[in-house]
Amino acid sequence: MYIDEPLKKYLDETASGSSTPGGGSVAALAGALGAALTSMVCNFTVGKKKYADVEADVEKILSEVEDIRSELLDLMVKDTQVYGQVTDAYKMPKDTPEEKASRTAAIQEALKMAMQAPLEAAICCHKVLKLNIPLLEKGNQNLISDVGVAVLLAEAAMRAAVMNVEINLSYIKDKELVDKTREMLRPLLDEASKIRVEVYKEVNNAIGAELS
């Protein structure tokens, strides 16, 4: 679904009054776009005499980022599939104590499910950001602005994905899971900000930009 369908269809269905695709799915796609640009930089480096010394390193980055790109595209679809389980759970009957208990359990289960796709997307975007750092030096210098675009998009996509994790976290009662998830994400977000600031500055310096 979506992956092999026209680009326009995905955008039109996002824009429409149907719930899917929504922000979580779009965040994963934006991350995949960042990953695709990272691959492009690698593909313009590997096989070039000038970059022979770093070829093995860049090949490794390419292989890793291609796996992440594929994962992000899957998450773009997965996010649209789990949507609806939370709202379905909220519609369950709640007339008897037993019904109330089943409903609460179903809601909690659905929230944990709904959190997974954006959580995995955020982790993927963080990996894309990390993989771009060595490309500033090792990547084909003619494509340095593409490193910049990849980082800008991956950082925004990561924050967008985390926002979609947080929506679910605020309703999840399992405090240990909530705390553990936030403790895991916090340093990744901090690092993402630092990478964005640093790479943006370096790329703008390299291209002689006066606007930044």
Add this chain to the structure above:
Amino acid sequence: MYIDEPLKKYLDETASGSSTPGGGSVAALAGALGAALTSMVCNFTVGKKKYADVEADVEKILSEVEDIRSELLDLMVKDTQVYGQVTDAYKMPKDTPEEKASRTAAIQEALKMAMQAPLEAAICCHKVLKLNIPLLEKGNQNLISDVGVAVLLAEAAMRAAVMNVEINLSYIKDKELVDKTREMLRPLLDEASKIRVEVYKEVNNAIGAELS
């Protein structure tokens, strides 16, 4: 081209060792994704009793952002079409003074052409950002995180587009054009940063996020 073709094809061709699509085109697409989410928020607001008071305002936003989305998709394609004119111009002969002069003129013309698509994309993304501000209050509050994702993506896309303007500006000799372009973009970029910071904070507060 691209718009009616499979989503996967656009991503695969970006990732590949061919020059197009590149960062400029991807920036326009990321902006279109932000515009699509903005439209979704409007479509979930218009026609709802709860939001009847703001319906006319939100309908206006929807109409504007749909035009911008369509423009950004066109720019996604246009950016790939003008690419190559610059490199073609650099390949022109430069053995005689006449050839040198023709080549220089052709390069300058090609750079100005190549700057147009990302410049227009940057302006479109800025408009998407502005249109999201009233949606924080007037949009369906269940979709407030989608306002957040739209703004994160549009701001990153705008910066990415400006980076692709700057690549050309650094080689353009028409100082008046260079200065005029930068003077026009500077306040838009400043405003974009402010909108991102403000909207991100407000959305995170609204969803009870502890990570930001």
